[in-house]
Amino acid sequence: MNLRFLASRLVQALAVLLVVIAASFVLIHLTPGSPLDAERALPDDVRAMLEQRYLLDRTLIEQFLHYLGAIARFDFGRSIPLDRDVAEIIGAALPTSLLLGAQAMAFALVVGVPLGFVAATRDDGWSGRWLNVVSLTGISIPNFVLAPLLILAISAVQGGPLALDWGDWADTLLPSLCLGLFYLAYVARLARAGMAGVMHQDFIRTARAKGLAERVVRWKHGARLALQPVVSYLGPALAGVLTGSIVIEKIFNIPGLGAHFVNAAFNRDYFLVMGVVITYAGLLVVLNVFVDVAYGLLDPRVRDRQRGDP
Amino acid sequence: MMPGPRRSFGAFAWLAATWLVVMVCGAAAYPLLTSAFHQFSSDEVHPCLANRPPGALAVPRRTARLRSDSPPFEQVARFAASTASVGCHEHRQSSPQPRPGGERGEERGASRRLEVTARDVSRYMRHARCATFDTDGDTVLDRKEFEAVPQAGGRRLRRQRFDARVARGAPGLSFDEALVCEVFPESEASAWLQRYDRDGSRTLSRDEYRGIPELRRYVLGSDALGRDVFVRTLAGARISLFVGLMGTMLSVLIGVLWGATAGFVGGRADDAMMRVVDVLYGLPYMFIVILLTVVFGRSLLILVLAIGSVSWLTMARIVRGRVLETVGESYVEAAVALGAKGRRVLVRHVIPQTREVVLTFAALTMPTVMLQEAFLSFLGLGVQPPLTSWGAMASDASSMTVIVYYPWQILAPGLAFTVTLLALNLLADRFSAQRPK
Numbered sequence: 001m002n003l004r005f006l007a008s009r010l011v012q013a014l015a016v017l018l019v020v021i022a023a024s025f026v027l028i029h030l031t032p033g034s035p036l037d038a039e040r041a042l043p044d045d046v047r048a049m050l051e052q053r054y055l056l057d058r059t060l061i062e063q064f065l066h067y068l069g070a071i072a073r074f075d076f077g078r079s080i081p082l083d084r085d086v087a088e089i090i091g092a093a094l095p096t097s098l099l100l101g102a103q104a105m106a107f108a109l110v111v112g113v114p115l116g117f118v119a120a121t122r123d124d125g126w127s128g129r130w131l132n133v134v135s136l137t138g139i140s141i142p143n144f145v146l147a148p149l150l151i152l153a154i155s156a157v158q159g160g161p162l163a164l165d166w167g168d169w170a171d172t173l174l175p176s177l178c179l180g181l182f183y184l185a186y187v188a189r190l191a192r193a194g195m196a197g198v199m200h201q202d203f204i205r206t207a208r209a210k211g212l213a214e215r216v217v218r219w220k221h222g223a224r225l226a227l228q229p230v231v232s233y234l235g236p237a238l239a240g241v242l243t244g245s246i247v248i249e250k251i252f253n254i255p256g257l258g259a260h261f262v263n264a265a266f267n268r269d270y271f272l273v274m275g276v277v278i279t280y281a282g283l284l285v286v287l288n289v290f291v292d293v294a295y296g297l298l299d300p301r302v303r304d305r306q307r308g309d310p
Numbered sequence: 311m312m313p314g315p316r317r318s319f320g321a322f323a324w325l326a327a328t329w330l331v332v333m334v335c336g337a338a339a340y341p342l343l344t345s346a347f348h349q350f351s352s353d354e355v356h357p358c359l360a361n362r363p364p365g366a367l368a369v370p371r372r373t374a375r376l377r378s379d380s381p382p383f384e385q386v387a388r389f390a391a392s393t394a395s396v397g398c399h400e401h402r403q404s405s406p407q408p409r410p411g412g413e414r415g416e417e418r419g420a421s422r423r424l425e426v427t428a429r430d431v432s433r434y435m436r437h438a439r440c441a442t443f444d445t446d447g448d449t450v451l452d453r454k455e456f457e458a459v460p461q462a463g464g465r466r467l468r469r470q471r472f473d474a475r476v477a478r479g480a481p482g483l484s485f486d487e488a489l490v491c492e493v494f495p496e497s498e499a500s501a502w503l504q505r506y507d508r509d510g511s512r513t514l515s516r517d518e519y520r521g522i523p524e525l526r527r528y529v530l531g532s533d534a535l536g537r538d539v540f541v542r543t544l545a546g547a548r549i550s551l552f553v554g555l556m557g558t559m560l561s562v563l564i565g566v567l568w569g570a571t572a573g574f575v576g577g578r579a580d581d582a583m584m585r586v587v588d589v590l591y592g593l594p595y596m597f598i599v600i601l602l603t604v605v606f607g608r609s610l611l612i613l614v615l616a617i618g619s620v621s622w623l624t625m626a627r628i629v630r631g632r633v634l635e636t637v638g639e640s641y642v643e644a645a646v647a648l649g650a651k652g653r654r655v656l657v658r659h660v661i662p663q664t665r666e667v668v669l670t671f672a673a674l675t676m677p678t679v680m681l682q683e684a685f686l687s688f689l690g691l692g693v694q695p696p697l698t699s700w701g702a703m704a705s706d707a708s709s710m711t712v713i714v715y716y717p718w719q720i721l722a723p724g725l726a727f728t729v730t731l732l733a734l735n736l737l738a739d740r741f742s743a744q745r746p747k
Contacts, residue, residue: 020593027598027605133322136739140732142681144688144704145724148713152720161714243596247688251708261597262689265604273604277597284594 002296009292013285020281021071021274025064028270071278077271079264086275089260094279096166097256100248101241103172104180108237112184113230116191117223120199135192138185143244147178147251166254175252179244183237187230194226224298231298234291242280323740326733333547333730340544350526352545353696356536361716364531364539381434383426383519390430426519531718533706542698543722549699550680550727553614557679560618562672565625570661572626573633584630587623595620596682603691613692617682621675628671629664636663673738677731684727700727 684701
């Protein structure tokens, strides 16, 4: 593993995270009124104490630096409408959202990539066109349409309304499916395009000339390269899964981070909003670093470039 | 997008284009529906008509129009005074029967009444319709006579029911059955009886009686507040398509300017501009957009600005790539050698060359922008009432009871949205496949 590359990517990730925190901080402080102006009227001495704790009477830079220091200690402040520490709220809700997102992503990759590879064998003619339209349909159904459609279908089959729960693992399947289906279709399209493009390349012909069986040729040598567009899409896909989970959590009543985020956005619960934004941004940048490393692992040519020019 | 042989602009793409044109026309012209076809307008709220299935007839209390063939008050009053029960085969009463409810007209004479009930009106309408038949109600009608009975149902429906009865072995329908089943279908009777009262027994004086209200039909059903789903879907189309188009145009504008400038100027400015794009690329932009709506409030303008300002990144990269290709061309060098200034060269020679990539990618950006707008509206952070968009409609209809028991509320906007996105994606796909690589 080329540590220089990894280190530089981590530094970049940290820089992006800082930009996010700064941008959110500035945006939040642009709103008129103080974060303590929530629905409840606070008594004066409590207000003074809170203002002192959050340095609301100092300059913006001082507040920002103080906030950064607090973030480093995982102290995201206190949610005033909910009367709980933001870090505690996030800690309780994050595993749920992570499970949902991870399952959706796993579903999209594990089913989508083989599907795309298999579909690459039929490129022309009517079956090719229909497959194209089917995959286009997959990326055209928004998840807040797909979820009710699936719920409706299952309820019709069952004969009664579905009981939405988040108890045992079986309950997590339908929400993950709804979240992941869009990305499955997209990944399948990318895999198909990648495989179809790879088939004509030189080193594939070499492998065929060496006498290897067609299937070995396709799966062993071609798959690696064909996965490239998929892996480079992983970054935006993860971002999309994180945002899409907000909608799915609302529809299926899942106690995840997205529900908290929307309520906080409505109630102008600044600390919770910022905490969630930072959490998501942090997750995203770290995962993007992993994606870059994976991309390097996949293609030796990129790896050389990474080693030489971080 | 898809490697392989060039696909011609096939059947699917024509279907897609047709759907988009229909949607745009419907969205632009939907207020005509309200005025020309006397349908519900998009924000007409009727709580007592909530959650009606598609095709339900209804009479909205406040905004009902009256039928032009409404009988005048005197005729109904006279009829009510002189008859005691339903059907044509009743014989005229020689003396008025004591009636429950308003008796105030009695002292004026047996044939005059000062008040009627809705039920009287409905009976009068049935009587008026069968005035041409002097039967006692038991005569069996053959098919031609059956078709001659003035009915409220559709022609095909009448024939179907008649055929069904005959197939079951009956010689035909009796006139009474024809009247009861077909002339005044149950739904219609109850629908317009609502105009006056639940069971039609509330008495109406001459001034209160206005006539028979015109029935309106909920083409795709009604939602939880009694609003017409079909008209709301078209109204939502208006906002969704508008935001999609405006957001795409904004992102194209910013992206082209940014990318073209970066590619053309080159050097350190180019590096800096692209570094900004890289940093912005890594941000979870949806959260920034949500933050923007928290800070600046929720309005249509903020929505368009926020979405457009996060969608231009890939466009900038693509335009920059194309500009870098173009700048090496000889005609650009020629223009510079002839003394053309930088900006002129940029605008007149370089930017037009980016037209194809820009169009292709704009066609791909529009579905993304529409999805973002729908996402925000779904969470309630996008368009605010009375404006509606497909995302907002889906949000209203996404609770379990509504999905299972009143599915039309989610199916109408959901399917319209899906088909529109599919059409856009299909056209973008075809367009990019046609472009010579």
